[in-house]
Amino acid sequence: MASSRRRFHRYEGGDPLAPPVDIAEALDAIGERVMGGSSPERALQEFLRRGGRDQRGLDDLARQVNERRRELLQQHGLDGTLKEVRELLDRAVLEERKQLARDVHLDDLERDFAQMRLDNLSPSTAAAVSELQDYAWQSSQARADYERIKDLLGREVLDQRFAGMKQALEGATDEDRAAVDAMLRDLNELLEKHQRGEVTPEDFAEFMDRHGDFFPEGPHDVDELIDALAQRAAAAQRLLNSMTPGQREELMQLSAQAFGSPQLMESLGRLDANLQSLRPGEDWSGSERFGGGQGLGLGDGTGMLQDIARLDALSDQLSQSHAGARLDDIDLDELARQLGEQAAVDAKALRDLEQALRSSGTVRRNSEGQLRLTPRAMRQLGRSLLRDIADRMSGRQGQRDLRRAGAAGERSGATRPWEFGDTEPWDIPRTVLNGILRRAGDGSDRLIATDDIEVAETEARTQAAVALLVDTSFSMAMDGRWVPMKRTALALHTLIRTRFRGDHLQLIGFGRHASVMEIEELTALDAFWDKGTNLHHALLLANRHFRKHPNAQPVLLVVTDGEPTAHLEPGGESFFDYPPHPLTIAVTVRELDTASRLGAQTTFFRLGEDPGLARFVDTLARRAGGRVVAPELDDLGAAVVGSYLGSRHGDAGDDYQDWFGGRGFWFGT
Numbered sequence: 230m231a232s233s234r235r236r237f238h239r240y241e242g243g244d245p246l247a248p249p250v251d252i253a254e255a256l257d258a259i260g261e262r263v264m265g266g267s268s269p270e271r272a273l274q275e276f277l278r279r280g281g282r283d284q285r286g287l288d289d290l291a292r293q294v295n296e297r298r299r300e301l302l303q304q305h306g307l308d309g310t311l312k313e314v315r316e317l318l319d320r321a322v323l324e325e326r327k328q329l330a331r332d333v334h335l336d337d338l339e340r341d342f343a344q345m346r347l348d349n350l351s352p353s354t355a356a357a358v359s360e361l362q363d364y365a366w367q368s369s370q371a372r373a374d375y376e377r378i379k380d381l382l383g384r385e386v387l388d389q390r391f392a393g394m395k396q397a398l399e400g401a402t403d404e405d406r407a408a409v410d411a412m413l414r415d416l417n418e419l420l421e422k423h424q425r426g427e428v429t430p431e432d433f434a435e436f437m438d439r440h441g442d443f444f445p446e447g448p449h450d451v452d453e454l455i456d457a458l459a460q461r462a463a464a465a466q467r468l469l470n471s472m473t474p475g476q477r478e479e480l481m482q483l484s485a486q487a488f489g490s491p492q493l494m495e496s497l498g499r500l501d502a503n504l505q506s507l508r509p510g511e512d513w514s515g516s517e518r519f520g521g522g523q524g525l526g527l528g529d530g531t532g533m534l535q536d537i538a539r540l541d542a543l544s545d546q547l548s549q550s551h552a553g554a555r556l557d558d559i560d561l562d563e564l565a566r567q568l569g570e571q572a573a574v575d576a577k578a579l580r581d582l583e584q585a586l587r588s589s590g591t592v593r594r595n596s597e598g599q600l601r602l603t604p605r606a607m608r609q610l611g612r613s614l615l616r617d618i619a620d621r622m623s624g625r626q627g628q629r630d631l632r633r634a635g636a637a638g639e640r641s642g643a644t645r646p647w648e649f650g651d652t653e654p655w656d657i658p659r660t661v662l663n664g665i666l667r668r669a670g671d672g673s674d675r676l677i678a679t680d681d682i683e684v685a686e687t688e689a690r691t692q693a694a695v696a697l698l699v700d701t702s703f704s705m706a707m708d709g710r711w712v713p714m715k716r717t718a719l720a721l722h723t724l725i726r727t728r729f730r731g732d733h734l735q736l737i738g739f740g741r742h743a744s745v746m747e748i749e750e751l752t753a754l755d756a757f758w759d760k761g762t763n764l765h766h767a768l769l770l771a772n773r774h775f776r777k778h779p780n781a782q783p784v785l786l787v788v789t790d791g792e793p794t795a796h797l798e799p800g801g802e803s804f805f806d807y808p809p810h811p812l813t814i815a816v817t818v819r820e821l822d823t824a825s826r827l828g829a830q831t832t833f834f835r836l837g838e839d840p841g842l843a844r845f846v847d848t849l850a851r852r853a854g855g856r857v858v859a860p861e862l863d864d865l866g867a868a869v870v871g872s873y874l875g876s877r878h879g880d881a882g883d884d885y886q887d888w889f890g891g892r893g894f895w896f897g898t
Contacts, residue, residue, distance in 0.1 A: 252586050253613065254282065255276050255586060256591055256609055256610060257610065258281070259272040259273055259276055259586075259602070260272075260610040260613075260719075262276075273586065273592065277549070277556070280579070284579070285575045286579070287547045291544055291547040293568050294547065294568065295544060298540045301533055301537060302517055304521040304523055305521045306519050306522055306523065307468065307472050307476060307524070307525060308524045309523075309524030309527075309529065309530065310382075310480065310525075310526045311480065312524050313524075314382070317381065318357060318361075320374050321368075322347055324368045325347060325366060325371040326344070328368035343365075346360075355479040355480075355483045356482070359482065379486055382484060383398070383487035383493060384398045384399065385487075385527040385528055386527060387409065387497075388531070389461070389462075389465040389531045390465060390500065392532060394528065395528045409493075410492065410496065412440040413493075414496065415436055416436070416500065417500055419433070424507060433454070444457075458504055459505075459507065459511050463504075463511035463513050464538060466501070467513075467515045468534055512538070517537060542563075543559070546560065547559065561573040591609065602749075607752070608726075610719060610723075611719050611726075611727075612723060612727075614866060615724055618720055618866045618867045621866075621867040643685075645683060646680075646684075647679070647684050653685055654684065654685050655682060655683070656683045656684060656685045659683040660682050660683050661677065664676050692733070693733070693781055693873075693876065694735075694774060694777075694778035694784065695725065695733065695786065696737060696771035696783075696784070696785050696829075697869070698737045698743075698764070698768070698787045699718055699737070699789075700738075700740075700790055700791065701714075701738040701739060701740045702740045702790075708790065709862065710837075713865045715751060717870075721734065721786075721869055721870055721873060724870060732781070733781060735774040736748060739766060740761055741759045741803050742803050743763050743767035760795075760805055762791045762794050763795040763797065764789065764793040764817050765795070765796035765813065765820055768817065768820035769797065771824060775824065775829060783824065783830065784829065784876040786831075786832050786869055787831070787834065789833070790836040790837045790839075791842060792808075793809055793813055793814065794808075794809050796816045796817060818852065821852065824853065825853045825854060829853070830855065831853040832855055832872040832876075833855065833857045834859075834869060836862070
């Protein structure tokens with residue numbers, strides 16, 4: 230039997246026992262911004278950038294990336310190789326002076342001449358190394374230190390182009406150096422053949438068979454080989470560009486003496502030219518400003534500049550600023566390498582959150598490719614707002630939710646699990662069925678348990694025709710009342726659609742004109758400059774709604790922050806005047822009287838502290854037999870929902886916090 234093959238991949242981090250991604254917080258934040266006038270696309274991007282209460286966002290990760298980049302530059306300098314060469318040179322000269330002083334057999338004239346050469350060495354490290362090329366060393370230790378300079382330079386210049394060469398060639402023999410020369414010669418020939426379009430897979434395979442040990446990353450084809458080499462060579466060039474002119478000149482002079490072989494630098498120069506020709510898009514002209522005291526060698530400095538380039542790429546990925554950017558673009562492996570595993574876990578959590586939002590049906594692209602909140606998302610937002618309102622309306626903290634759909638009346642057909650304190654009748658068939666299904670096959674003699682009990686929900690017998698009139702004039706947005714108004718409308722819409730399905734709600738926005746709006750239209754409405762508060766037109770639409778439902782209790786809820794300054798003319802045109810024209814006041818009052826004759830229970834929600842508005846609204850409320858509520862913005866939703874619930878139960882004049890026996894029994898999940 231053939232053995233099964235198992236495939237493994239790298240564990241991407243995070244708690245494997247963690248619960249699924251919770252989109253509630255993200256949806257609340259996105260909905261808040263959408264109601265504030267932002268597009269769903271921008272709102273989603275903003276949440277991903279900022280993160281949540283317990284979730285780091287893209288901005289925080291990008292800040293960490295930038296801090297890491299700044300730390301690398303501030304910690305290191307570029308004179309590491311020059312310092313190391315200087316130390317070897319000083320040690321060689323010191324050992325030679327000691328040998329000259331203690332060698333009694335050395336001719337005095339020869340000793341004086343050698344001492345004179347050492348005393349007159351150039352202060353330039355590169356020039357001093359060059360001046361000692363033909364020096365006859367008396368000390369074997371000094372000679373070894375001097376030869377190590379050439380060896381170090383050879384390994385450093387190779388490490389610039391091929392990572393790990395400095396360590397691999399330590400103590401290299403002549404055979405090792407010959408192998409490097411052969412590899413460089415064959416590599417240049419391969420690249421030049423590729424430039425001419427003549428290279429074949431067999432050519433690449435033959436090259437890797439011969440020199441593959443120099444390329445531990447294991448490129449699969451010549452293009453991968455060129456990409457890796459060009460990125461390293463471009464970083465090496467940026468390293469040179471970042472040096473001072475003096476450092477660069479000394480280094481170039483020293484490099485000519487690498488391994489004591491001018492052919493090495495010629496081969497590397499030819500390699501750089503080939504790579505620049507093949508990959509001109511790499512950054513060959515950039516530079517960085519280093520300000521630290523920890524010197525870097527050529528290879529380490531080149532590697533660090535490659536790290537900086539990778540950090541820049543990560544920063545670009547995290548910014549999500551280019552068209553078509555997605556969180557899938559973020560290189561989690563590189564993020565973990567640069568910032569640690571937790572950073573990769575955080576980025577993956579954001580990616581999973583975005584995917585969960587899209588796959589859960591809360592956001593969807595329309596035919597124009599624009600992201601939109603779905604009806605399901607609106608329902609979730611509404612439930613969240615109702616939960617907040619229930620908390621505000623609760624007279625006693627910590628009291629449990631009572632999930633009763635109506636105070637009394639007919640069964641709605643829905644059931645729910647029994648909770649301690651419930652007085653609704655049991656749903657016997659559901660209860661018995663739960664007991665049978667949950668205990669089938671477990672050998673238990675008990676038919677039902679407490680967990681099996683379900684009770685029947687009820688709906689109030691009375692119906693209401695509710696008209697919520699919300700001011701959409703520009704002053705609402707200018708004074709910070711735009712989002713609370715939308716939150717209030719969404720909360721009331723959700724309550725009626727989910728818990729009082731027999732009621733008829735109409736949302737009416739009024740600015741220069743009034744119009745009936747669907748909840749999706751109202752929540753997405755953007756503020757625009759438009760003079761006029763046409764309460765007259767809004768009342769006309771509300772009265773039409775009441776007449777369409779003659780058997781329902783009319784409930785009129787008006788949210789406004791200004792006196793009526795516009796009315797509808799017989800021809801359908803809007804008349805505007807400020808201060809309010811007497812005719813505007815007269816026709817507005819006439820429509821309010823009509824609503825009163827239809828039996829509407831009226832509540833005005835006055836926003837702001839304008840004394841003129843307060844006097845006017847108080848007068849209207851007395852005339853309509855209604856009331857005025859002047860809530861703080863944070864309490865607007867609770868005030869409107871409370872007024873609606875009180876109107877349904879005939880208690881509109883009482884304190885809404887005491888109508889329902891504590892935390893809203895009307896609210897349920």
